[in-house]
Amino acid sequence: MSGQPEISFVIPVYNKADILPHTLSALAGQRLSVPVEYIFVDDASRDGSADILQARADALPGTVVIRNSDNAGPSRRLNQGAAQARGRYLCLIDADELIAPDAVATMLRLMQEHQADMVHGKVKHAAQAAAELHPPAIGTAPAMEINDRPLVTILDGRGFVRMAWLVETTLFRAAGGCDERLFIQDESLPLRLALKARRLIDLRAYVMWAPRAESHLSSDKRQQHHDRFFAYYNLLRDTGGLAPQDRRKIAAICASIAWKATRRSGLRLGTASALVSYVAAKIGLDVSDRYLDRAAAAFRAMPNIRKP
Structure with missing residues (x-):
């Protein structure tokens, strides 16, 4: 055509x-x-x-x-x-x-x-x-x-x-x-x-x-956990004016990904810390910005992650 x-x-x-x-x-x-x-x-x-x-x-x-x-x-x-x-x-x-x-x-x-x-x-x-x-x-x-x-x-x-x-x-x-x-x-x-x-x-x-x-690239679980976490973390950090319930949901997803990566992908975040934040998010409590920033630093330190 x-x-x-x-x-x-x-x-x-x-x-x-x-x-x-x-x-x-x-x-x-x-x-x-x-x-x-x-x-x-x-x-x-x-x-x-x-x-x-x-x-x-x-x-x-x-x-x-x-x-x-x-x-x-x-x-x-x-x-x-x-x-x-x-x-x-x-x-x-x-x-x-x-x-x-x-x-x-x-x-x-x-x-x-x-x-x-x-x-x-x-x-x-x-x-x-x-x-x-x-x-x-x-x-x-x-x-x-x-x-x-x-x-x-x-x-x-x-x-x-x-x-x-x-x-x-x-x-x-x-x-x-x-x-x-x-x-x-x-x-x-x-x-x-x-x-x-x-x-x-x-x-x-x-x-x-x-x-x-x-x-598929996404079959690499370590890469998948890294990119999934930062998809949500970057959204939180980049976006002003999110509704409180949306911010809470996004932070909870970040905590869930960090917990999975700690167990399955060798993320060096600390098992107890990751578990506590994950459980807190599951029962509706806020996940602290400080914890999310620590998780982000741990993800950035993961070796052999493909980045643009």
Whole structure:
């Protein structure tokens, strides 16, 4: 499709040569009637991913392949791609998952019908390998929930960390995009978007399908604990005017992550201190800023954590 794009697909890529042909086929099968562009941001892949994308660009008109010489992580690469996007909407998805054929058309229709500025779909872990996987259509009337308090919904933690987003470009930019202090955007991006959003659609349909045996950065539990903690800690420290109940909830989540990291990831915070703060948060008591700052210092001192 030619002309000014309505939707910009922004897709970070790192060492996905084995699945990219299937990813591209699923994108080519999208049932869309509006102009689109595809911005792939290669994060210094070592397996020829960028060459595959470039060689197959003709199959997806409007494709741009951005190459990088350093591996900086998906947070920075999503921002890099979004900065070049010309569409009114951003479709933010992972390169190692296959998209349902009517996913984006359905998400766009629902956003417009309900005047939402962000919609999130679900990701299905499939038993098949990518070559055997053919995601079914969502259908015309998928289950969904409309939320006018997006931050409260995200803080409830009902599966918004996977990349299955359609958002208004203006919202993404108002939110400051991904937090580039973190390598992985899984937790921070929904929080930052929700802080600025008017209305969220929680689409209870599988828009993305993850093939068998595909790896994810978030499978590294130490990295996951580090980036999860700072997604919430940075939100607390960066944001003035949060409602007291939201601040209490965010601090409680920080305490929970710190306790898990102390037990499972070797965080040097002190088992007794981490447990006391976790239990206090569970029974509704405030978690002190002093404790959260100590936890942040301990997370910063964790060795072998990938940072942009």
